[in-house]
Amino acid sequence: MSNFLPSVNANAFTISAFLIGFLLIDDLNPAEQNSVGNWFMMVGQVLCTNSAQQQVLNNRQNENAEGNHTINSDQSMEAIKRSVATMNQELTKY
Secondary structure (H helix, E strand, O other): OOOOOOOOOHHHHHHHHHHHHHHHHHHOOHHHHHHHHHHHHHHHHHHHHHHHHHHHHHHHHHHHHHOOOOOOHHHHHHHHHHHHHHHHHHHHOO
16 A cells, blocks of 8 residues: 555645646535535545554654653553543533
């Protein structure tokens, strides 16, 4: 999958995205444009979230290798449980 992206410069890559979006305008009504646009943004957010978390993990692993910090899996699990509990509390408000 790493060879999925073409080896083109950043400007050409960005312009290609602009052109695809611009071409879709004529074929879609405003509601469809909104739906497809939101779908593309969600794909982007998933990629950004995944890569950001991977960077955090890589940084922590590098810090651990240097002996600066140690990550305890029990502490990580407790942090996740607290986050889920907080999200559940917020969701019950609605």
